[in-house]
Amino acid sequence: MIETELPSREQMINELKQNNSFDVVVIGGGITGAGIARDAMLRGLRVCLLDKSDFSGGTSSQSSKLLHGGLRYLQNYEFSLVREAALERERNLEMAPHLSKIYRFVVPLYKWSKTPKFLLRMGLILYDILAYPKSIGSHKNLGAKGIIKEYPFLKNDQLVGGAYYHDIRTNDSRLTLANIQSATSGHAIALNYFKVESWERVEDGVRVDAIDLETSEKLKIKTKVLVNASGPWSEDVEKLGKDFEGDMKIRRTKGTHITIRPKFDDFAILIVNNDNRPIFLIPWDEFTVVGTTDDEWKESNESVKASKEDVDYILSALNRLFPEENYTYDDIFSTWAGLRPLVYQAGKDERKTSRNHTIHNYGDVISIAGGKLTTYREMARQTVDKVLKNLGLPISKHRCVTANLPLWSAAYPDYETFSSETTNILRTKYNLGDDTAKMLIEFYGEATELITNIIDEDQTLAERLEDNLPFIKAQVVHAVRHEYALNPVNVLRRRFQIAFCKGNGLSSLDTTVDLMARELNWNADKRAEMTQMYIDYVNEFMAVPK
Numbered sequence: 001m002i003e004t005e006l007p008s009r010e011q012m013i014n015e016l017k018q019n020n021s022f023d024v025v026v027i028g029g030g031i032t033g034a035g036i037a038r039d040a041m042l043r044g045l046r047v048c049l050l051d052k053s054d055f056s057g058g059t060s061s062q063s064s065k066l067l068h069g070g071l072r073y074l075q076n077y078e079f080s081l082v083r084e085a086a087l088e089r090e091r092n093l094e095m096a097p098h099l100s101k102i103y104r105f106v107v108p109l110y111k112w113s114k115t116p117k118f119l120l121r122m123g124l125i126l127y128d129i130l131a132y133p134k135s136i137g138s139h140k141n142l143g144a145k146g147i148i149k150e151y152p153f154l155k156n157d158q159l160v161g162g163a164y165y166h167d168i169r170t171n172d173s174r175l176t177l178a179n180i181q182s183a184t185s186g187h188a189i190a191l192n193y194f195k196v197e198s199w200e201r202v203e204d205g206v207r208v209d210a211i212d213l214e215t216s217e218k219l220k221i222k223t224k225v226l227v228n229a230s231g232p233w234s235e236d237v238e239k240l241g242k243d244f245e246g247d248m249k250i251r252r253t254k255g256t257h258i259t260i261r262p263k264f265d266d267f268a269i270l271i272v273n274n275d276n277r278p279i280f281l282i283p284w285d286e287f288t289v290v291g292t293t294d295d296e297w298k299e300s301n302e303s304v305k306a307s308k309e310d311v312d313y314i315l316s317a318l319n320r321l322f323p324e325e326n327y328t329y330d331d332i333f334s335t336w337a338g339l340r341p342l343v344y345q346a347g348k349d350e351r352k353t354s355r356n357h358t359i360h361n362y363g364d365v366i367s368i369a370g371g372k373l374t375t376y377r378e379m380a381r382q383t384v385d386k387v388l389k390n391l392g393l394p395i396s397k398h399r400c401v402t403a404n405l406p407l408w409s410a411a412y413p414d415y416e417t418f419s420s421e422t423t424n425i426l427r428t429k430y431n432l433g434d435d436t437a438k439m440l441i442e443f444y445g446e447a448t449e450l451i452t453n454i455i456d457e458d459q460t461l462a463e464r465l466e467d468n469l470p471f472i473k474a475q476v477v478h479a480v481r482h483e484y485a486l487n488p489v490n491v492l493r494r495r496f497q498i499a500f501c502k503g504n505g506l507s508s509l510d511t512t513v514d515l516m517a518r519e520l521n522w523n524a525d526k527r528a529e530m531t532q533m534y535i536d537y538v539n540e541f542m543a544v545p546k
């Protein structure tokens with residue numbers, strides 16, 4: 001039984017207007033800011049988080065969606081980062097099992113591979129040791145025959161052997177949202193489409209000038225400590241400070257992914273490409289994700305998208321693995337690209353730049369950048385410790401509790417039992433297909449109950465959005481009512497990822513806009529605007545580049 005009702009965006013804005021003073025204001029509703037908001041709220045602070053776009057609208061919906069130690073960082077001797085990430089991978093599994101799916105990652109090696117077998121094996125031994133104690137399974141070395149026996153479609157004259165190890169696939173947008181919902185369920189305020197235009201140190205803290213991009217209303221907010229968690233925008237947000245000299249320096253590198261039709265479903269593949277870069281093939285039910293690239297990005301953050309060169313690079317790696325498939329642009333369902341907000345290190349190229357995070361503590365202002373989706377909880381812990389110190393509050397009285405507390409919608413005592421009982425109800429009482437039941441549980445955890453409540457109000461909302469995909473109409477209503485979705489991109493690209501599937505969700509668009517219009521009282525002009533907005537988004541950011 002899910003207990004907590006979440007406040008709406010409107011309720012939170014009203015609350016903000018009644019009392020605009022906070023202990024901490026967080027700029028950025030990606031995974032970093034969302035984790036900080038949750039942690040700070042749990043330590044008893046009054047928190048307000050603002051994001052100029054959607055929650056996870058920046059890098060946090062553009063990742064490879066893995067909770068991993070980061071096997072390849074061993075090449076850069078980043079042992080402490082791998083150790084920290086491996087421990088956090090385990091914690092994520094405990095905090096939200098429905099958002100953490102363990103996969104075996106098969107690593108085939110070929111005659112052309114630059115990584116010799118012994119190096120892979122040494123790396124995997126170290127990877128397992130650094131993750132000790134862990135519950136997700138160890139690695140195993142395989143000869144060419146062993147690989148072909150277990151994974152016959154990897155048969156290839158060039159294959160010389162390989163291995164497998166284990167990591168976790170998550171859902172980056174939904175992990176971020178679950179942190180936002182954890183924060184708002186505990187009376188933090190979190191507002192998407194609320195842009196910070198400037199800020200200024202004042203006598204007793206920091207004044208933030210923000211604008212509600214939905215209404216153009218401007219508000220002044222006061223905070224004792226300002227946390228800048230704006231990822232690739234970290235330098236820009238420091239520059240918004242009047243007479244403020246910050247020293248955060250970000251190196252942005254672009255990573256592109258594509259999705260193709262599902263090829264296998266119970267394991268993932270890591271290809272060590274012929275230039276020694278890793279390319280993952282990660283199964284989802286409706287598609288396989290393939291990526292990624294890692295190239296310096298000098299243009300605007302808002303314009304990042306897959307280029308033809310990125311897609312050609314990924315396709316050539318894919319065709320080296322499966323020569324008989326001859327994948328072309330026609331096989332690609334969708335593309336996306338995101339920016340890694342790496343902390344600049346002089347003398348290091350983009351691939352050698354550390355994925356570690358950095359916290360710059362300026363007293364009443366703190367900037368945090370870098371890091372990983374996997375390590376967000378630990379990044380939040382360290383940041384909030386600094387906030388408390390700056391506020392003069394003892395950490396001993398405000399201890400971090402996030403390591404042992406489930407995320408919102410993940411408080412089921414035992415995931416296996418929860419999952420099988422819920423599947424049963426979805427099948428028998430709601431007559432939903434197995435694919436829909438599985439997707440709902442993996443996406444929403446306990447909040448699946450909020451979706452069935454919506455179906456109880458109107459049975460037609462149990463209908464699918466598209467015949468051959470598991471997504472149902474009630475998810476659109478739920479996204480508006482409980483997930484702060486304000487437009488079809490929020491719904492179809494981030495609350496559930498129909499945009500990554502064949503057809504990019506365009507066949508679901510009219511129904512989605514109808515359902516949203518009903519919830520949000522849109523008139524005909526607004527409906528037309530929203531429909532066009534989604535079409536433009538897909539063409540610009542998800543289509544195969546011409």
Ligand SMILES: Cc1cc2nc3c(=O)[nH]c(=O)nc-3n(C[C@H](O)[C@H](O)[C@H](O)COP(=O)(O)OP(=O)(O)OC[C@H]3O[C@@H](n4cnc5c(N)ncnc54)[C@H](O)[C@@H]3O)c2cc1C
Pocket residue numbers: 027028029030031032033050051052053054055056057058059060061062063064065066067068194195196197229230231232233237253254255256292337338339340341369370371372373374375
């Ligand atoms: C291609 C790629 C693959 C990756 N794969 C993985 C992976 O598999 N596993 C892993 O652990 N990590 C992975 N990462 C890293 C991980 O995704 C990032 O470290 C993480 O998402 C960064 O989150 P963030 O919150 O710091 O930044 P963001 O998610 O970008 O959030 C910053 C937010 O700040 C907001 N903002 C900016 N300016 C303002 C303003 N003026 N007012 C209000 N809001 C503002 C933006 O709108 C944005 O939403 C990957 C990264 C990339 C690019």
